[in-house]
Amino acid sequence: MLFRTAVEDDLDRLLGCVVDESISWAHPERLLSFLESGNYRYDRIWLAVADDGEILARAVWWGFPDGDSPLALDCLYVHPSVDDRVGLAAELLRRAHDAYGQAIEYHVFVTNGWREHPKAAAAIAWRWEAAGRAGLTEELERLRYEWTAGPVPEPSDRLVFRGEDDDEVFVEAFRRVAVGTLDFHTRQALATMDPLEQAREDVRDNRSMRGDRSWWRLAYDKSGDLVGVALPSANDGGPVVGYLGVVPEHRGHGYVDDLLGEITRVHAERGVQRIVADTDSGNVPMARAFERAGYRNFAIRLVLSANPVNA
Structure with missing residues (x-):
């Protein structure tokens, strides 16, 4: 053989x-x-x-x-x-x-x-x-969600969304969002990587997707503090929720709904009829946010990976 x-x-x-x-x-x-x-x-x-x-x-x-x-x-x-x-x-x-x-x-x-x-x-x-x-040897189950031309969220009345051409500004935002995250892959990467290096890799990966870089948004409250990141994107299958997250000091106020709403609205305003998203089965707050926003869990993605510490 x-x-x-x-x-x-x-x-x-x-x-x-x-x-x-x-x-x-x-x-x-x-x-x-x-x-x-x-x-x-x-x-x-x-x-x-x-x-x-x-x-x-x-x-x-x-x-x-x-x-x-x-x-x-x-x-x-x-x-x-x-x-x-x-x-x-x-x-x-x-x-x-x-x-x-x-x-x-x-x-x-x-x-x-x-x-x-x-x-x-x-x-x-x-x-x-x-x-x-x-x-x-590392097992992960991810819930797959879809939005199919449902009600389009109104713009947030609490946050201001702005684009930013400098990738390094997003790198710093990603680094802050990663602190205390429930996302399995981010926690797995941080077990062996410097936080800034991990954030920079995440930004590179998101830039490699088919979504337009100009869609990326940083979210600020009315006082100008950074609240989070919202990245509408796309892959080979079509529009997706690329990335979203709230910085630790602003968690617990429901801002995830504003971020997801912005991503959904940006896609919907372009005439998109279907948006797909994944989240870890253990990330209950994110799963509930998808359901509140009218996303339907339609399938499961199973992921096996190597333990980064032992790899």
Whole structure:
């Protein structure tokens, strides 16, 4: 058996890797579309190939077209004929992680209540075991929300929203918002990174998204104090709530509703019909804010990542 990255000549066989389980996967339409856009690349698709050339396992990573490295494992497939699919998948992931120099997060999209559906639970179970053996041991469940042309929030009468061209001003705002945050990924990053470095990385990541940088807003109260950050944005799927947060000294006053309202209103004023957002299942205040604003929880994103301290 040979472990290697894909090449263009593999395309027909890649399209023949069919996942018939209740789980998100890189189906032919998605594979072709993302190969064309650059979000998938042949050198970021890893294969376990039998001696006769048949693909026994396939792992597909997603990233920004101009990114230095992929950002997420998007699909993990093992041929039904393989007896030890967990072992083969784990070895494939380990080979890829060694090549990338890091264990990259694995994202899976499932329906609400997936644990009560045996097929979905089974599809997750063997992949989770394989990913864990390959170093992805930190589990996170994120709630996916959508706003679909509901009532548009009125402008806040408590806050003033202003744009700012200087990224470093946003870096400082992100640093302040990160103090005491409930966001899993921010807390995970701060376990090994300097707060300013972490904030700067967050700003870079948000700039890499498809949203217009001119949409970004800083929120101030009537006395001129910074209250928070509101970033309408977009990804390949369309408009999203990119980022929002309240600085610690202004928490507890419901400003999250003003920030989310501003993001929703900015998108709605451009004629947007659907806005998508994610938040950690443990971030109850944010989940409740989405529900107050008319967002509906429509799915779950499961994320496996490496412990940054041990990675």
